[in-house]
Structure formats: structure tokens, C-alpha cells
Amino acid sequence: xxTPDDLKLLGAxxxxxxxxxxxxxxxxxxxxxxxxxxxxxxxxxxxxxxPVYKRVPVLVHGGKSIAESIVxxxxxxxxxxxxxxxxxxxxxxxxxxxxxxxxEEKFTEVARKALLSSGEQQEEAAKQATEALGILDTELKxxxxxxxxxxxxxxxxxxxxxxxxxxVEEVASIKIYDSHKFTFLNDWxxxxxxxxxxxxxxxxxxxxxxxxxxxRQFVLASSTTN
Numbered sequence: 585x586x587t588p589d590d591l592k593l594l595g596a597x598x599x600x601x602x603x604x605x606x607x608x609x610x611x612x613x614x615x616x617x618x619x620x621x622x623x624x625x626x627x628x629x630x631x632x633x634x635p636v637y638k639r640v641p642v643l644v645h646g647g648k649s650i651a652e653s654i655v656x657x658x659x660x661x662x663x664x665x666x667x668x669x670x671x672x673x674x675x676x677x678x679x680x681x682x683x684x685x686x687x688e689e690k691f692t693e694v695a696r697k698a699l700l701s702s703g704e705q706q707e708e709a710a711k712q713a714t715e716a717l718g719i720l721d722t723e724l725k726x727x728x729x730x731x732x733x734x735x736x737x738x739x740x741x742x743x744x745x746x747x748x749x750x751x752v753e754e755v756a757s758i759k760i761y762d763s764h765k766f767t768f769l770n771d772w773x774x775x776x777x778x779x780x781x782x783x784x785x786x787x788x789x790x791x792x793x794x795x796x797x798x799x800r801q802f803v804l805a806s807s808t809t810n
Contacts, residue, residue: 591616594630594642596623597787598795600744601653602641607740608657610781612664654684657737669737683723683730684741691716692744695760699752699796700803710758717766724768728775739776745769746777751792755800 593609593616595602609616621630621640633649634642643650643659650659661669671677691713698709720742724730730738749761763770776782 590644590646592619592644593617594619594621594633594644595640596621598792599640600748603785603787604653604740604743605641605643605656605660606785607743607781608660608669610785611667611669611735611740612660613666614660614664654688654741657740661737669731669740671731671736680730680737683720683738686716687720687738687741691720691742695749695752698758698760699756699800702804706756706758710760713760714762717761717769721766721769724772726768727772729772735776735779739772743776743782746773746782747786747789748792751789751796754793755796 591614593602593605595605595618597620606618619629621627623639626638630640630642631638633644634640634651637651639651641651641653641656643656645659645663650656657669670680694709694716695713698706698713701709729735730742745761752758753760761769
């Protein structure tokens with residue numbers, strides 16, 4: 585399904601949050617214009633459309649701005665009905681959003697802390713992220729995807745595990761993902777990466793390693809000089 589030429593995505597190639605939105609749009613078959621942003625030199629366009637957080641992703645549809653990837657995913661699913669990401673049943677829908685919130689707060693944000701910290705703080709963050717993954721692994725329960733046989737909302741939210749988590753672990757010299765322990769997640773990762781839309785829309789791991797290494801070094805250096 586095509587959309588008018590007024591759908592734009594303000595993003596950055598290395599961002600897993602931007603990639604979520606791209607995956608959702610491609611799964612829906614929605615055409616859009618990608619506008620790459622330099623967050624070190626923020627454009628007037630970005631500041632105009634996301635004056636609160638001043639970060640990507642931002643979806644601009646008909647001149648109206650939607651920020652924050654989880655909110656954008658919900659907007660996309662409600663605007664374009666084909667290939668639904670969220671279940672119709674109110675209870676099942678609420679449960680998916682619950683787990684998405686859990687994944688963001690207890691895993692993604694904590695893994696980010698592990699990437700950008702050191703010492704005991706980093707060790708504790710890595711431990712908490714691993715514990716959260718264990719809970720998510722149990723939630724999968726032998727399902728191909730969190731939704732069942734088809735990719736859904738929570739799969740997209742957690743899709744960054746496939747490449748970005750490996751990058752975080754390598755750059756920060758930590759271990760979060762236990763491939764021997766998370767058997768359900770192992771199978772899920774394989775199924776997720778086999779999807780053509782996912783496989784064809786992944787950034788090069790080598791480039792991610794360089795970028796996140798530089799980010800980590802910058803943040804750690806800044807924390808020691810403040």
C-alpha cells in the first residue's frame with residue numbers, strides 16, 4: 585500500500601530505534617522518505633519536529649510529528665491496518681504493550697547503561713540486563729515469534745538483540761546474552777534474521793562497532809573530566 589509523498593522518517597543509520605520504525609513501515613508496505621540526521625549537529629528540521637527530546641526517530645506524516653519509537657510503532661499500526669503488529673483483542677494487546685514496556689525499561693535502557701559505564705556500575709547493569717533477558721526468554725515459550733507464527737510488535741521492539749547487542753558486548757567487554765541459557769531466544773533470533781525484510785535492512789556490524797566504540801570512549805572521557 586502506497587502512502588502520499590508526505591511521509592518522512594528522520595533517522596540515523598546506526599540507531600536500533602530508527603531501524604524498528606523502518607522494519608514496521610516495510611512490513612506494512614508503506615513508502616516513506618528517509619532523512620538522515622547528524623545528532624552531533626542537529627538540523628533545524630529535527631529541532632522543529634522533536635523540540636522536546638531532540639533525537640531520532642521522528643515520523644512526520646502530513647506535517648504532523650510523532651516521536652519515540654514505541655509511540656511511532658503504535659501510530660503506524662493504527663494508521664495502516666495491513667499486516668497488523670498488535671493483536672485486536674484488548675487483553676492480548678495490553679499484554680504485548682506491557683512486555684514492550686518491560687523490555688525497554690528493564691533490558692534496553694539497562695544494556696545502554698552497561699555500554700556507557702565501567703566498573704561496578706557496568707557489572708550491575710550487565711547483570712540486570714541478563715536477568716531481564718531470562719524473563720523474556722521464558723515468555724517466548726517455544727513460540728517462533730512473540731506473536732506466534734508471524735512477526736509482531738514485541739519482535740520488532742526486541743529486534744536490536746540480533747546485531748546491536750553483540751556490538752554492545754564487544755565494545756564494552758561484557759557478557760549479557762547467554763546463548764547456552766536462552767534457548768528460546770536463540771531460535772527466535774534465527775527465525776527473525778531469516779525474514780527478508782529484516783535481513784535486507786541491517787546496518788554493517790563492522791560500522792556499528794566503530795561508531796559505538798567512539799560513543800563509549802567519548803562518554804567515559806566526558807565523565808572523568810566533569
